[in-house]
Amino acid sequence: EAQVTQNPRYLITVTGKKLTVTCSQNMNHEYMSWYRQDPGLGLRQIYYSMNVEVTDKGDVPEGYKVSRKEKRNFPLILESPSPNQTSLYFCASSLFKISGANVLTFGAGSRLTVL
Amino acid sequence: AQSVTQLGSHVSVSEGALVLLRCNYSSSVPPYLFWYVQYPNQGLQLLLKYTTGATLVKGINGFEAEFKKSETSFHLTKPSAHMSDAAEYFCAVSALGGLSNFGNEKLTFGTGTRLTIIP
Numbered sequence: 001e002a003q004v005t006q007n008p009r010y011l012i013t014v015t016g017k018k019l020t021v022t023c024s025q026n027m028n029h030e031y032m033s034w035y036r037q038d039p040g041l042g043l044r045q046i047y048y049s050m051n052v053e054v055t056d057k058g059d060v061p062e063g064y065k066v067s068r069k070e071k072r073n074f075p076l077i078l079e080s081p082s083p084n085q086t087s088l089y090f091c092a093s094s095l096f097k098i099s100g101a102n103v104l105t106f107g108a109g110s111r112l113t114v115l
Numbered sequence: 116a117q118s119v120t121q122l123g124s125h126v127s128v129s130e131g132a133l134v135l136l137r138c139n140y141s142s143s144v145p146p147y148l149f150w151y152v153q154y155p156n157q158g159l160q161l162l163l164k165y166t167t168g169a170t171l172v173k174g175i176n177g178f179e180a181e182f183k184k185s186e187t188s189f190h191l192t193k194p195s196a197h198m199s200d201a202a203e204y205f206c207a208v209s210a211l212g213g214l215s216n217f218g219n220e221k222l223t224f225g226t227g228t229r230l231t232i233i234p
Binding site: 004033040041042043044045048058059090092103104106107108109 | 119124149151156157158159160161164205221222224225226227
């Protein structure tokens with residue numbers, strides 16, 4: 001089944017304790033992206049990647065890091081989490097065609113709470 | 116820059132009634148427009164999209180949306196609501212319309228509308 005898999009789905013952590021949210025897709029998609037969803041704000045892009053070793057900032061990158069060493073994986077790293085990073089996180093991927101009309105496939109989400 | 120406004124963060128309709136979720140967009144280039152649905156504890160899935168051509172777009176589960184350039188709108192409708200339609204709905208516009216954002220498939224989302232169906 002074609003899908004984007006995120007882990008963990010739920011996580012409670014404390015301020016300053018480094019954590020990684022993994023994202024993996026099995027569709028051979030070039031493009032991957034991370035979003036965070038907050039009440040009243042919709043979804044906002046954190047980082048994106050056009051292909052292996054090519055990453056760039058989205059709208060809200062502060063406090064996050066990403067890497068793209070393999071095509072299928074795009075982990076989101078919080079080096080020193082803070083309470084304002086408590087949110088619902090989504091990973092998404094798509095085939096990269098220069099059109100803007102590509103459909104993003106989303107993971108099921110990772111709910112992170114930072115105490 | 117692109118932006119999306121969804122009017123009404125919560126909408127309630129009776130089962131069998133018309134569903135109308137409003138979306139207005141702002142875009143400096145011809146937009147590509149999307150509606151996504153999010154069921155509880157799930158990720159977003161595509162309902163429908165408009166790229167070019169026919170302005171009335173049909174999607175899954177009986178939903179459709181009409182692109183109206185003069186009104187910068189892309190409202191979502193369904194003639195008869197079903198209990199299974201209860202979810203949160205997001206309108207989004209693609210940001211890949213210009214070279215300044217080349218390569219980024221970023222979707223700019225609205226703040227979402229939670230649809231409740233009354234039995």
